Amino acid sequence: MSDSSPFPFIYLASQSPRRAQLLDQLGVPHRLLLATPDEDAEALETVQPGESPRDYVQRVTALKLDAAVARHARRSLAGGPILCADTTVALDLDILGKPQDADDARRMLARLAGRTHSVFTAIALQNGSQRHAALSVSDVRFAPLSPAAIDAYIAGGEPFGKAGAYGVQGAAAAFIEHMSGSYSGIMGLPMFETAQLLDRAGIARGYACKTS
Numbered sequence: 001m002s003d004s005s006p007f008p009f010i011y012l013a014s015q016s017p018r019r020a021q022l023l024d025q026l027g028v029p030h031r032l033l034l035a036t037p038d039e040d041a042e043a044l045e046t047v048q049p050g051e052s053p054r055d056y057v058q059r060v061t062a063l064k065l066d067a068a069v070a071r072h073a074r075r076s077l078a079g080g081p082i083l084c085a086d087t088t089v090a091l092d093l094d095i096l097g098k099p100q101d102a103d104d105a106r107r108m109l110a111r112l113a114g115r116t117h118s119v120f121t122a123i124a125l126q127n128g129s130q131r132h133a134a135l136s137v138s139d140v141r142f143a144p145l146s147p148a149a150i151d152a153y154i155a156g157g158e159p160f161g162k163a164g165a166y167g168v169q170g171a172a173a174a175f176i177e178h179m180s181g182s183y184s185g186i187m188g189l190p191m192f193e194t195a196q197l198l199d200r201a202g203i204a205r206g207y208a209c210k211t212s
């Protein structure tokens, strides 16, 4: 483990409220480092031809961190480690991003119904000149879903802004027959891997239950 971080907080470069909530759960003081509208965050999330979901999610996370490091420098902010993440749902080798609209959400949920998919969440932390990264992989099996169940779920608004058009932490929990891996990873920030990364970088956590 490296020396303790001199910083009393980290920057979370993510607009996802779930990630902030999970970081709170780990007892890590943080400030948001968000992109401005002129930074085209969506442009980072373009899949390259033939790219596997595993490669994609790690590449996008590294790009998000590059952008966040540049943003931090541009704004002349006080020092502090910077954390980024990306979550991707993959069915076979197809990447399911966030749905564009209700029809897109309906198509994604109909594909996921009655099948097992994978959820990849990559995380990356910049601490001074050092970069640490980790990957969480989970498998989720959905029960068969009727068109009416899918429509009712979409009407509730939950699919929007979420990879694969669902949130494990919401009403979609009722769709899930089985899962293996990391619940928090599926939700957007794998707590075990994040704690390990912070520990490796010497960053204090409020509830510092060390795993090694």
Ligand SMILES: Cc1cn([C@H]2C[C@H](O)[C@@H](COP(=O)(O)OP(=O)(O)OP(=O)(O)O)O2)c(=O)[nH]c1=O
Pocket: 013, 014, 015, 016, 017, 018, 085, 086, 087, 088, 089, 098, 119, 161, 162, 163, 164, 166, 167, 168, 169, 186, 187, 188
């Ligand atoms: C599968 C799944 C995803 N999600 C969310 C987590 C992420 O917010 C989102 C995936 O999109 P991301 O592109 O990973 O993250 P984001 O655009 O919300 O935030 P940022 O890029 O600023 O960090 O899907 C859930 O909340 N629950 C779930 O069960």
